[in-house]
Amino acid sequence: MLYHVRMDVRIPHDLDPDVRDDTIAREKAYAQELQRAGKWPHLWRIAGEYANFSVFDVESHDELHQILSGLPLFPYMDVQVTPLAKHPSDINN
Ligand SMILES: O=C(O)C[C@H]1C=CC(=O)O1
Numbered sequence: 001m002l003y004h005v006r007m008d009v010r011i012p013h014d015l016d017p018d019v020r021d022d023t024i025a026r027e028k029a030y031a032q033e034l035q036r037a038g039k040w041p042h043l044w045r046i047a048g049e050y051a052n053f054s055v056f057d058v059e060s061h062d063e064l065h066q067i068l069s070g071l072p073l074f075p076y077m078d079v080q081v082t083p084l085a086k087h088p089s090d091i092n093n
Helices: 017-035 061-069
Strands: 002-009 040-047 051-057 077-084
Touching: 017 040, 040 061
Parallel strands: none
Antiparallel strands: 002 051, 002 077, 040 051
16 A cells, blocks of 8 residues: 655754754664665655655555654654555556
């Protein structure tokens, strides 16, 4: 199942810089592990924003929720999820 996800990152300005840097480093490692596993096939920066558009390829709503809620930056994100269905005009489907 494919999901389009928009993540807007809103780290509080008063967060301890060491905590911020550690959280971002852990986020990167977690994101890259999921990409290598094929669960996070697209990750794009939205130009000019601290936000991304992503596509996740997972088995269920529950798996997606588990992945998203496990993001180290999850407490500092607004997340919008859009489930994707096949388009009848897409020649690849
Ligand atoms: O920077 C972001 O967009 C937030 C998040 C998503 C992957 C990652 O490494 O950080």
